[in-house]
Amino acid sequence: MYFKLMIRNIKRSFGDYSVYLLTLFFAVAVFYIFNAIPYNQGIQSSSKEIRETLPIFINALSIFISIILGFLIIYANSFMMKRRSKELGTYMLLGMSTHRISVMLFFEMLLLGIVSLVSGILAGLFLSQGISFIIARIFKQELETIKFSFSIASVIKTVFFFLLIFIVVAAFFSYKVARIRIVDLIQIDKKSEKIRFAKTWVSITLFIISVILLVTAYITALSKDFRFNDVTKVIPVFILGSTGTYLFYFSASGFLLTILTSTKKLYYKKLNIFSLRQVANRIMTSTILISTISIMLLVTVCAFAGGFGLNDFAINKLKRAAPNDFEFTAGINTDIVPIGNYIKSEGYDKASISEADVYPSGVSLSNTVTKQALKEASKKNKNAYHNLLNLKLVLVKLTDYNNLRKQKGLDEISLDKGAIVLHVIESELKPFVQEFIDFNKTMRIAGCKRKIDGVYDENLVAHYLEFAVINDEELAETTPINKVVSVNINSKYEETFSEKVTNEIKKYKKGSLIVRFEVLQKLYGMSALAIFAGLYIGITFLIMSSAILALKQLTDAAQHRQRYKTLKDIGVDDEMIHGSIFIQMAIYFFAPILLTISNSAVALIAITNYIQIAGNFSIIKMVLFTIIVFTVFYGLYFNACKQGFSRIIFY
Incomplete structure (x- = not known):
């Protein structure tokens, strides 16, 4: 009976699981791709030093990535638990013990995890062939010698790490379910965060301070004597930039709302009065989250730039x-x-x-x-x-x-x-x-x-x-x-x-x-480590940022569903509501990118200035690569979030 109930729950809630499954799919694929690198034919034909160093480096990085993904899966499961709170509360009212509920949830997560593992590993298997071309480019190997490769060791490692993550996450939620009260489950969607807008003059003052801090960080980073290997210069820039970013988003909602409300034609057009209030509320209640994601996206861009930059540095250094x-x-x-x-x-x-x-x-x-x-x-x-x-x-x-x-x-x-x-x-x-x-x-x-x-x-x-x-x-x-x-x-x-x-x-x-062969292998090895670390960290942070934004949107949709029901009750048609949802999602989803663009532009110029000391560095290919990767991941998560949002509101 419990097995049938579990399958029924998964089928019924499959649409709600779209972002969760997408995150697991990407996480497994990325994890397999990078853990297969040490077993790649191109790496195996390189020097002994690289063959010995690269696996240690990838393993250490994978442990760090596993911890990040573990927290991301916990966050994703938290959303699913909120989404199904009434369902779980009903089970408890009907006499199902928390132990049974925990076991049911564990096997649901395990089944979804197995689906994600299989699909992610298959996707990683094919996508990892693209890594072979990157390796061939780094080590100047002939593309004709590249063969289709499959790493059993990487599959075992991927399965082991993700099963370990699922077990830890399941144990955490079993403990959480065992301590929760029925009334909390039944009324969880009635709880909402209190919204407190800062006074207009406070928002404007904080906004000005944030701009001053950011401009100061930019000027320092772009100065001639700025060096990334000088901690005394990097740390102050990071502190100034981070503080400016947090203050910018903290003041932005109230400051932006003040400006928009003064534009009467825009503010009172269609559902803009509702949409802008919703966006302002969300940004105000998610200031720390949005600011943190903006910084994470900056790290993503810098990781990509640093990886490709050090590759060019290695080539110039070799000459x-x-x-x-x-x-x-x-x-x-x-x-x-x-x-x-x-x-x-x-x-x-x-x-x-x-x-x-x-x-x-x-x-x-x-x-x-x-x-x-x-x-x-x-x-x-x-x-x-x-x-x-x-x-x-x-x-x-x-x-x-x-x-x-x-x-x-x-x-x-x-x-x-x-x-x-x-x-x-x-x-x-x-x-x-x-x-x-x-x-x-x-x-x-x-x-x-x-x-x-x-x-x-x-x-x-x-x-x-x-x-x-x-x-x-x-x-x-x-x-x-x-x-x-x-x-x-x-x-x-x-x-x-x-x-x-x-x-x-x-x-x-x-x-x-x-x-030359020894120098070549050392520099190519350094280049490989830089590129793989940049891609691994960058893509993981991008997945994490996109997933958190999408899940936060879906959580808000569940909490504010009654507001959209009220709009329908007063005669607002579905088309206008869909338009309002799209505007809210677009603003909220791309809000972190607002400062990421300017911060990244300064960071890229600073990285270029630093690397060009050793020779020419083309920033164009790295920018194009970053735009493509951002578009793919952001586009997929935005689409999945939009469908999930509409499902929660209209069904």
């Missing part, structure tokens, strides 16, 4: 950190021919090797920039100031320099007698050096005043932040300090071959060794 497959410094008399012979013996005949003798100049890097540039560098990066002040500028012969350029497919350069050119590795250093050249035109090296013909910043070698190129004959009497050797395989190779060449080079190297 400078490891421009060659292998690069090392060696003694001046080191014979590098055996290294080339070894590489060719392994079957890589296209490999090329270049060496450049390195000479002392007698000056430091600080001699190639202006004092003003030193001050600017110290503001942006203390380490940069330290490098400019202490590192020595080295010299490279023109012939060796042109060999390095030819290896990269670049044109050779020529120099007038007594002239030099400067070459910088860090692209952000080039403007400071160019400023020095424009101002001075010449500089003294090795006791001679030399004309500076220009500055280059191609990615040739990584060992020297900056060096000067000089004609060969002018170094005839100077003894080199060492040589820098660059090796490029010019074809694809695996981790095993990289390790073999590394071991061979270690027999000859004098100083540090830069292995």
Whole structure:
């Protein structure tokens, strides 16, 4: 009998469960997708370090996400309990024990959970194939090698976590049902929150204060010296922005209502007098909720931006950190021919090797920039100031320099007698050096005043932040300090071959060794962690925000159903009521986005400014991606909420 009753209840209340089921469906799908990443073919073919690190990272993030989803499911179940309060009260009046009710609710939740698990895992299975393309893009793998993958381990993990969540949630509600009184269940829809509007002058004052706080946070975040790795700057901006957001929404309802009521034509048109009052009431009673969701949506945007931004950062960093497959410094008399012979013996005949003798100049890097540039560098990066002040500028012969350029497919350069050119590795250093050249035109090296013909910043070698190129004959009497050797395989190779060449080079190297494959894997690994963390956290927060907004709307519909019944009783047609519902939902549902747009715009500009220190960062693709994701999730929840709202009011 109880089983039949449970099935009947689910069928009858299926429309009410739409938002709840949609949330569970998305949660399961997202959970499976990201927990399947460590088992993806692209990850398995990456370096050992990534294969070992990524699962630990995903597992830790999944525990955090599970806790968030657990609270979301509890909130969703709270709505369902309010929606079915009279039904449960009737069961108790008919003599059904709270234990029986708890068992019935538990199996209803379990059945819905199983439906969500199965459908969510199936959806996650197909959607996870899209992650394969992201992984291939991150690790620069061939798309033709991507195969359909299915992870049993991810399925088991997903089932385990969600069953655990359902058991905890069921236990919580069993305890709650056991303590509730029949009268509370019967009269729960008659209880409503007290609405207290602040006086107009208070609302206006708080609104002005909120604007001042937000503008101050914006100016600070957009200042030149703002850095995301500087906690002393980030925390004040976050506090100012959050406080401004909460005050803005606290004052908005009363302030907005004052403005709208003064516009008589709009206020008294159709059901606007009713709709605007309803919206103002809801915003006033949900100030903390709306403000929190606005901040959560900001976190979502920043998570997406940070993920894609760090990916671009990694790509730009790679170009400078490891421009060659292998690069090392060696003694001046080191014979590098055996290294080339070894590489060719392994079957890589296209490999090329270049060496450049390195000479002392007698000056430091600080001699190639202006004092003003030193001050600017110290503001942006203390380490940069330290490098400019202490590192020595080295010299490279023109012939060796042109060999390095030819290896990269670049044109050779020529120099007038007594002239030099400067070459910088860090692209952000080039403007400071160019400023020095424009101002001075010449500089003294090795006791001679030399004309500076220009500055280059191609990615040739990584060992020297900056060096000067000089004609060969002018170094005839100077003894080199060492040589820098660059090796490029010019074809694809695996981790095993990289390790073999590394071991061979270690027999000859004098100083540090830069292995492109190792740097590549570390940066790609960092990029993967950033993107996956951004997507995982961002999508979860977006699901949570959308679900909470929808459930709050449906809860209000259940509580204010009598108001709409009164409208029908006085002759208002259904079309006008539907229009009023749509206006209320649209304003309430998109209210958190109002500040999210401006806050996100400032955050994105600040993120772009920070990441562009390391190279170019395209904000357009990230904005488009965010808009698409927001539209999909918000659209689905808005539609589900609209249908649920109408069902509660009209049926």
